[in-house]
Amino acid sequence: MTIKTTHTAEVKELLEKVAGFHMEGGNERVKKIVHRFMSDVFQLIEDFDVTPEEFWTAVYYVGDLGKNGEASLLAPGLGMDKYLDIRMDAQDEAAGLAGGTPRTIEGPLYVAGAPLCESFARLDDGTDQSDEVMLLKGQVTDEDGTPLANAIVDVWHADAKGGYSYFDQSQSEYNLRRRIKTDENGRYVARSIIPSGYGCPPEGSTQALLNQLGRHGRRPAHIHFFISAPGHKHLTTQINLAGDEYTYDDFAFATRDELVVEARPVERSAEGEQYGVTGPVIEVEFDFQLVSTDKAELQARHERKRALEDAAVA
Ligand code: MBD
Ligand code: FE
Numbered sequence: 001m002t003i004k005t006t007h008t009a010e011v012k013e014l015l016e017k018v019a020g021f022h023m024e025g026g027n028e029r030v031k032k033i034v035h036r037f038m039s040d041v042f043q044l045i046e047d048f049d050v051t052p053e054e055f056w057t058a059v060y061y062v063g064d065l066g067k068n069g070e071a072s073l074l075a076p077g078l079g080m081d082k083y084l085d086i087r088m089d090a091q092d093e094a095a096g097l098a099g100g101t102p103r104t105i106e107g108p109l110y111v112a113g114a115p116l117c118e119s120f121a122r123l124d125d126g127t128d129q130s131d132e133v134m135l136l137k138g139q140v141t142d143e144d145g146t147p148l149a150n151a152i153v154d155v156w157h158a159d160a161k162g163g164y165s166y167f168d169q170s171q172s173e174y175n176l177r178r179r180i181k182t183d184e185n186g187r188y189v190a191r192s193i194i195p196s197g198y199g200c201p202p203e204g205s206t207q208a209l210l211n212q213l214g215r216h217g218r219r220p221a222h223i224h225f226f227i228s229a230p231g232h233k234h235l236t237t238q239i240n241l242a243g244d245e246y247t248y249d250d251f252a253f254a255t256r257d258e259l260v261v262e263a264r265p266v267e268r269s270a271e272g273e274q275y276g277v278t279g280p281v282i283e284v285e286f287d288f289q290l291v292s293t294d295k296a297e298l299q300a301r302h303e304r305k306r307a308l309e310d311a312a313v314a
Contacts, residue, residue, distance in 0.1 A: 065205040072108035074206045076252035081105035100291040104254045109164040112309040114174045119183035120275045123192035125172045131160045131193035135272045135281040140186045140288045147186030151229035154179045157195040220244035232290035233298045
């Protein structure tokens with residue numbers, strides 16, 4: 001039998017005190033949100049008849065999540081980053097700012113301040129000779145197809161083991177991370193290595209919850225981008241390599257059809273040779289279309305805590 005308590009005068013008063021409704025100071029929005037949040041938690045405890053054992057398991061789960069730094073990894077796993085994208089897409093639609101290359105989630109592994117290069121960059125440090133060479137190239141244009149010169153292609157991806165430099169301390173500084181300024185035709189070229197998919201740490205808090213849900217914690221091979229150009233809406237996106245087991249089964253829900261790209265093995269690459277990349281490479285080509293806007297706040301990435309964001313020199 002479920003005992004009903006959430007709607008009693010005693011619990012209502014408790015929730016109001018919890019949220020500081022009777023106090024002068026503090027932040028009104030935070031008070032309202034905490035009040036709603038705690039009311040929903042109490043209601044959930046009532047509806048599911050949560051036991052003290054279950055409750056304390058959850059409390060210590062949150063503690064562990066903080067200790068192993070996985071809160072920003074659990075968020076995409078629970079579809080929260082995707083949901084924020086859905087909201088931003090709807091807001092863009094309502095403001096007449098839809099279109100261009102679709103956005104998809106940033107993820108928790110960006111590092112600010114990667115070296116800035118002109119039109120071409122080599123992203124990998126050459127450590128592992130057995131890695132497959134990738135030639136990544138494309139063009140940044142506006143929606144009419146006009147090339148955008150001097151756009152910034154801020155690119156980052158995992159190594160062949162699925163690890164990201166900075167977070168994986170065995171990699172060199174800014175390995176597989178660069179900012180590339182497009183040339184006069186809006187083009188960018190990068191030499192790198194083919195990334196592998198990512199897997200959540202098997203002993204971490206995120207995977208522990210995914211196990212309870214019968215879910216895996218894997219992402220397909222993917223490449224992240226921030227694309228920016230003056231007068232245009234900042235774009236946060238990723239491309240997913242076609243043919244990966246997880247291309248359409250991403251634990252972080254970041255795949256969009258328009259962002260799936262073939263990786264094409266070629267014996268030689270004309271663009272590559274321009275930059276001294278000879279021999280067989282795997283070509284990955286992707287063009288970006290940016291939407292114009294004069295609103296300055298839409299031209300920059302939204303704020304969030306990011307590695308080295310404040311230390312970065314522009
Ligand atoms: C990643 O590489 C990533 O992009 C996301 C969203 C989550 C975990 C690892
Ligand atoms: Fe990633």
